[in-house]
Amino acid sequence: MQRALSLVSLLVLGSAWTLQGAHILRETLTLTQEDFDLDRFMGKWYEVAVASTCPHYMQRKRGNPVIVALTLQHDVSDGNFTMMATTFRNGSCQQTSRNYGLTNTPGRFFYHVAKFGADVDSYVVHTNYDEYAMILQLSTEKQSGNTTTIVKLYGRTMDVSPAVSDNFKTLVRRHGMSDAAIIMNQNKGGCVPGEPVTDHATPQRGLPQRTKRNVAPPVDSGYLTT
Known part of the structure; x- marks a missing residue:
């Protein structure tokens, strides 16, 4: 009788784990854009905009809230893609790159940051490809177990419509x-690493704008920055 009860318990437990696994799978699938097209x-x-549950990340972004130019290129040879990020930082124009690995779920990508021991999953939640894309990034630091959520808004131009902004706010609240x-x-114009950088911020009355030169080499801005 005791063995029978144990067997029943195991079956119930197994069913519970199966249902939980199916739920997690459904959650993962619903995070990404339907019929996602990588090309x-x-x-x-x-x-254009970001929000995060990580205080350190938000502190860095508030200190330099500048629009980041991103170039995504698919590497057909290994199936992954590279993201090149160009932005103003520390008075210079800096460029970083990151390789994203593809997964079996279209619209879901990943990368590992050795410096922080963090695994990062990125999801393209919504996009119409021609105007906007909303990105969800979930990370876990292996050593501390700390989890971080970041939501990002991409635009094909530096401006997005009010409707897109409202939908982004809804996603952030969710x-x-x-x-x-x-x-x-903030839009401070484009820049090219190695060339003189012009600060496009509004100058104080009576003071001319100053031209800054790239005196600092590109640096790794830390995980989840782009």
Whole structure:
């Protein structure tokens, strides 16, 4: 009788795990854009807005809320893609790159950051390919077990429509953050690493704009920055 009860318990437990696994799988699948098209997603984007549950990340972004120019290129040879990010930082124009690995779920990518021991999953939640893309990034630091959620808004141009902004706010709220957590990046113009950088911020009255030169080499901006 005891053996029979144990067997029943194991079956119930197994069924529970199976249902939980199926639920997690459904959750993962619903995170990504339906019928995601990788080739249409490639090309030039701008990081227009961000929100995150990580205080350190948000502190860095508030200190330099600048639109980041992104270039995505699919490497057909290994099936992955590279993201090149160009932005103003520390008075210079800096460029970083990151390789994203593809998964069996279209619209879901991953990368590992050895410096922080973090595994990062990126999901293209919504996109119409020609105007905007909303990105969800979930990470876990292996050593501490800390988890981080970041939601990003990409645009094919540096401006997005009010409707897209409203939908982005809804997505941010859905992941436990308020509208106050959203940082709208500022347009300071384009730049090319190695060339003189012009600060496009509004100058004080009576003071001329200053031209800055790239005196600092490109640096790794830390995980989840782009």
